[in-house]
Amino acid sequence: MSNILATLRLTKGRKKLDITDILAYLYLAMGVIIMFVPIIWLILSSFKSSGEIVKFPPRLLPYRQETVMVEGYEEPLPLYVITFDDGTTQTLAQVRRIGLEAQMIDPANPDEIIKVNINQRQPVERVYFGLENYIEGIESFDFGLYLWNSVVVTVTATLLTLLFNSMAAFALSKYQFRGRQTIFIIMISTLMVPLSVVLVPVFLVITNVGWNNNLMGIIVPAAATPTGVFLLRQYMLTIPDELIDAARIDGASEWRIYAQVIIPLAKPALAVLTIFSVMWRWNDFLWPLIVLSRSEYFTLQVGLASFQGELNVQWNLILAMTVLTLLPITLVFGFLQRYITTGIATTGMK
Amino acid sequence: MSVQPGVKHKATGSTNRPFNSLYDLIINLTDIFFSLIQRIVGLRNMPYIFVLPNLLIFGIFILFPMLLNFVYAFTGGSSFTPFDRPWVGTENFDRLLACENYLDPHTCNEDLFWRAVYNTIGYVVFQVALMVLFSLITALVLNRKIKARGFFRSVYFYPVLLSPIVVSLIWKWILQENGLLNGIITSLGYDKIPFLVNADWARSLVIFISVWAFMGFYMLILLAGLQAIPADLYEASAIDGANPWQSFSKITLPLLMPTMVVVLVLSLIRAVQVFDIVFAFTGGGPGTATLYIVQYIYNYGFSSPNKLFGLAAAASLLMAGVLVVLTIIQLVFRREES
Numbered sequence: 001m002s003n004i005l006a007t008l009r010l011t012k013g014r015k016k017l018d019i020t021d022i023l024a025y026l027y028l029a030m031g032v033i034i035m036f037v038p039i040i041w042l043i044l045s046s047f048k049s050s051g052e053i054v055k056f057p058p059r060l061l062p063y064r065q066e067t068v069m070v071e072g073y074e075e076p077l078p079l080y081v082i083t084f085d086d087g088t089t090q091t092l093a094q095v096r097r098i099g100l101e102a103q104m105i106d107p108a109n110p111d112e113i114i115k116v117n118i119n120q121r122q123p124v125e126r127v128y129f130g131l132e133n134y135i136e137g138i139e140s141f142d143f144g145l146y147l148w149n150s151v152v153v154t155v156t157a158t159l160l161t162l163l164f165n166s167m168a169a170f171a172l173s174k175y176q177f178r179g180r181q182t183i184f185i186i187m188i189s190t191l192m193v194p195l196s197v198v199l200v201p202v203f204l205v206i207t208n209v210g211w212n213n214n215l216m217g218i219i220v221p222a223a224a225t226p227t228g229v230f231l232l233r234q235y236m237l238t239i240p241d242e243l244i245d246a247a248r249i250d251g252a253s254e255w256r257i258y259a260q261v262i263i264p265l266a267k268p269a270l271a272v273l274t275i276f277s278v279m280w281r282w283n284d285f286l287w288p289l290i291v292l293s294r295s296e297y298f299t300l301q302v303g304l305a306s307f308q309g310e311l312n313v314q315w316n317l318i319l320a321m322t323v324l325t326l327l328p329i330t331l332v333f334g335f336l337q338r339y340i341t342t343g344i345a346t347t348g349m350k
Numbered sequence: 351m352s353v354q355p356g357v358k359h360k361a362t363g364s365t366n367r368p369f370n371s372l373y374d375l376i377i378n379l380t381d382i383f384f385s386l387i388q389r390i391v392g393l394r395n396m397p398y399i400f401v402l403p404n405l406l407i408f409g410i411f412i413l414f415p416m417l418l419n420f421v422y423a424f425t426g427g428s429s430f431t432p433f434d435r436p437w438v439g440t441e442n443f444d445r446l447l448a449c450e451n452y453l454d455p456h457t458c459n460e461d462l463f464w465r466a467v468y469n470t471i472g473y474v475v476f477q478v479a480l481m482v483l484f485s486l487i488t489a490l491v492l493n494r495k496i497k498a499r500g501f502f503r504s505v506y507f508y509p510v511l512l513s514p515i516v517v518s519l520i521w522k523w524i525l526q527e528n529g530l531l532n533g534i535i536t537s538l539g540y541d542k543i544p545f546l547v548n549a550d551w552a553r554s555l556v557i558f559i560s561v562w563a564f565m566g567f568y569m570l571i572l573l574a575g576l577q578a579i580p581a582d583l584y585e586a587s588a589i590d591g592a593n594p595w596q597s598f599s600k601i602t603l604p605l606l607m608p609t610m611v612v613v614l615v616l617s618l619i620r621a622v623q624v625f626d627i628v629f630a631f632t633g634g635g636p637g638t639a640t641l642y643i644v645q646y647i648y649n650y651g652f653s654s655p656n657k658l659f660g661l662a663a664a665a666s667l668l669m670a671g672v673l674v675v676l677t678i679i680q681l682v683f684r685r686e687e688s
Binding site for chain 1: 384393400401404408410413419421431492494496502503508509516519521522532533659662669
C-alpha cells in the first residue's frame with residue numbers, strides 16, 4: 001500500500017496527497033473489495049470439483065490432485081506425498097485405501113506395494129482451471145436451450161421495442177393531433193406503476209391471448225415500454241421541424257420522414273434504449289416466471305432459479321452456469337460502457 | 351438490427367455500406383405499404399398509425415390489466431375468469447385491514463399481510479437510508495481528481511448489470527454455512543454464523559445485498575448531478591477563503607439537492623416493490639422474516655394451493671396507492687425545483 005501511495009505521490013508531481021485523498025483511496029479500495037471479490041470468488045469457485053467445493057474452510061484457488069498412469073493399472077492413480085516415521089518423504093501413487101491404511105506404490109517401481117497410515121499422506125495438488133463443470137452443467141442443465149430462449153426474447157423484444165417506441169415517440173413529438181396529450185399523460189403515469197402490482201390480471205390477459213407458455217407472452221407485452229417512448233420523445237423534440245418540412249416538400253412520405261430523417265438523427269437516444277432494453281430483457285425474472293411454467297420455454301434466469309431450487313443442489317454446476325449467464329451482459333458492458341454510464345446518468349432510468 | 355442502423359453506425363465509427371443499403375432496402379419495401387396507408391387515411395391521420403402498435407400493446411398488456419385489477423379486488427371466489435366471480439364489495443379490503451391492534455400482526459385477520467407490511471416498512475427505511483448514504487459518499491469520492499476514476503466507477507456500477515438471480519446466487523454461495531465468509535470467520539478463531547438461518551441476519555443481509563446490487567445506479571445519477579455543478583463556484587469560494595467543509599455544505603449540498611430527491615424517490619419506489627432478489631435469496635424465510643409485500647401478492651396469486659386472486663389484487667391496489675402517493679410527492683418536488 002505504501003508503495004502505491006509513493007508512486008501516486010510521484011505521478012502527482014509537486015502536489016502532495018493530503019489526508020482526504022488517502023481516505024478517498026482507502027474508501028475506494030474497500031469498495032472494490034466488497035463490490036468485486038464476490039464476483040471473483042464466484043468465478044474461482046466455478047472451476048472447483050464437486051469434492052473440493054464442499055471442503056471447509058474453502059481455499060482460494062481451484063486445485064486438482066495430480067494423477068499418474070502406472071503400468072498394470074487401468075485408471076490413473078492419485079499421487080500423494082508420504083511422510084515416513086523417520087521424517088523422510090516420498091511421492092507415491094495410491095492403489096487403494098482400506099480403512100485407515102492406504103496401499104501405495106512407487107510409480108518408478110510399480111511392483112512393490114507400500115502400506116502407510118492415511119494420516120501420513122498429503123495429496124499432491126496443483127492449481128487447475130478445468131472446464132469440467134461447464135461441460136457437465138451445459139449437458140445436465142439444458143443451457144443451450146435456455147440460452148437460445150433468452151437470446152430470442154432479448155433480440156426480438158429489443159427490436160420491437162425500438163421500432164414501436166420510436167414510431168410512437170415520433171408521432172408524439174412531431175405532430176399535432178387530437179388526443180396527443182392524453183396518450184402521452186396516460187403512458188407516463190404508468191411509468192411508476194410496476195408490473196408487480198398487476199400480476200394477476202396480466203396473467204389472465206396472457207392466458208386469454210393464448211400466450212401462456214409461449215415466448216410471445218414475454219416478448220410482446222414488454223415491447224411497449226413507457227420509459228422508451230418517454231426517452232425517445234424527449235430526444236426527438238430537439239430535432240428541428242424544418243428538416244421534416246423540407247423532406248415533405250421533396251415529396252417524401254411520412255414513413256420515409258420517420259425512417260430516413262428522424263431515426264438517423266435519434267441514434268444516440270436509440271443506442272441508450274437498446275442498452276436498457278437488452279439489460280431489462282436479459283435479466284427479466286418475474287414476468288417470465290409467471291408466463292413460463294414448462295421448462296422447454298425457460299429463459300436463463302428462470303432456468304437458473306429452478307436449477308438452484310432442486311433437491312440436491314450441485315453448487316459446482318450452478319456456479320459454472322451462473323458465470324455463463326453473466327458473461328454476455330459483461331461483454332456488452334465492456335464494449336458499450338461509456339454509453340451505458342452516460343445513458344443512465346442523463347436519463348436517470350434503468 | 352434493421353430498425354436501428356444508427357447504433358451500429360456510431361459504434362464502428364465509419365460508414366457501413368452493406369448495412370445501410372440493407373436498411374434502405376427495408377425502408378423502400380415498407381414504404382410501399384405505408385404510402386398506401388397514407389393515401390387511404392390521409393396525412394392528418396398518420397400520427398395515429400404511428401402510435402397504434404405501441405398503444406395497442408400498451409392498452410392490452412398494461413392499461414387493461416390495471417383496470418381489471420379493480421374487478422378482482424372487489425370480487426370473491428376462486429375463479430380466474432372475472433365474469434364468474436361474485437361481487438363482494440370491499441370484503442377483500444376489510445379482510446386485509448381487519449386488525450384488533452395494528453401493531454401486533456397476531457391480532458390481525460390476515461396476519462401474514464401485516465407481517466409483510468411491517469417487514470417492508472423496515473426494509474424500506476434502512477435500505478433507502480443506506481442506499482442514499484453510500485451512493486452519495488461514493489459519488490463524492492469519485493468526483494474528486496483521483497487516479498483510475500473510470501475503473502472505480504465501472505467496478506461500483508458492474509453489479510447493477512447482474513440479474514437478481516445471479517446476485518442472490520453469488521451471495522448465497524458466500525454466506526452459506528460452509529461459505530467463504532464463515533471460512534474467514536473460523537480462521538480468525540470465531541464460531542460460524544448461521545447467516546441464512548437467523549432471522550435478524552437474513553433481514554440485514556437482504557438489505558446489504560440490495561444496496562450492493564443497485565448502489566452503482568444511484569451513484570451514477572448523483573455523479574452526473576455533481577458534475578453539473580459549475581467549477582467556478584468552487585473557485586470563487588476558495589478565493590473567498592472557504593474551507594472544504596464550507597464549500598461542501600454551502601455549494602455542493604444545496605445544488606445537489608434536486609438530484610438527491612430524485613435518487614431518494616426512485617430508490618423508495620423501488621424498495622417498496624422489493625421482490626426478485628429476496629425471492630431468490632431467502633424465499634421469504636426463515637419463517638416470514640423476509641416476506642415482503644410483493645411476495646405476499648405473488649404467493650396468494652400464484653403459488654398457494656387455493657389461489658385468492660381477490661385478496662392478492664386488493665393487496666396490490668393498496669400498494670399501488672402508496673406508490674402513487676410517492677410518485678406525486680416526487681412530481682411536486684420536481685415542479686418546485688423548476
